[in-house]
Amino acid sequence: MLRQAILGCALALVALPALAQSRVPGVQRGMTVELGGGFDYTQFNASGWPNYAGYYGSVGVNITRNLQLYGDGDQQFASVSGGNTRLYGDHIGVRYYYRPWYSMLNPFAEALIGVSRLDLHYPSAGQTYSENGFSFRLGGGLDLNLTRHWSVRAFEADYYRTPFLQAHQNNMWFSAGIVFKIGERRYPQ
Numbered sequence: 001m002l003r004q005a006i007l008g009c010a011l012a013l014v015a016l017p018a019l020a021q022s023r024v025p026g027v028q029r030g031m032t033v034e035l036g037g038g039f040d041y042t043q044f045n046a047s048g049w050p051n052y053a054g055y056y057g058s059v060g061v062n063i064t065r066n067l068q069l070y071g072d073g074d075q076q077f078a079s080v081s082g083g084n085t086r087l088y089g090d091h092i093g094v095r096y097y098y099r100p101w102y103s104m105l106n107p108f109a110e111a112l113i114g115v116s117r118l119d120l121h122y123p124s125a126g127q128t129y130s131e132n133g134f135s136f137r138l139g140g141g142l143d144l145n146l147t148r149h150w151s152v153r154a155f156e157a158d159y160y161r162t163p164f165l166q167a168h169q170n171n172m173w174f175s176a177g178i179v180f181k182i183g184e185r186r187y188p189q
Helices: 001-017
Strands: 032-043 052-062 068-078 085-095 104-122 129-145 149-160 169-183
Touching: 032 068, 032 104, 052 085, 052 169, 068 104, 068 129, 085 129, 104 149
Parallel strands: none
Antiparallel strands: 032 052, 032 169, 052 068, 068 085, 085 104, 104 129, 129 149, 149 169
């Protein structure tokens, strides 16, 4: 009797991976994750301050075919008289994609909130100034699908509001880069 119970348990354990293959009602087909990165540029709207150029990295998780949770981080550099400056931004939010079945072009709109940081460093004086604050970006862009896993972010343009220098700035943020997709061939419905 004990041998039969052990044999029954062993067969049940061997069969467990097969249960993972069955479709569970109400669960959508797998999730798609998009990893991106590339060049970004901020047209900084403050008197006497330069524009910034740098790079960004991003992660997006598609909740439905058209709606994506998105987050990115960027670092940009510029020079000022007698020193250098950096602009950092970390934002999260949502993107809405228009993804027709027949097209390689996927336009999107986005709304992101987060924190930005401005660092100013004067090496000759050994002084550094930093300022942090709430920022947001609103805008959109266009992805061009090349293969199942690769896309080119042809452009992205956002209104970028920052809170520095005892005021706020109405900036423009531009980027272009590549996107690598991990997950199912099709997006969740």
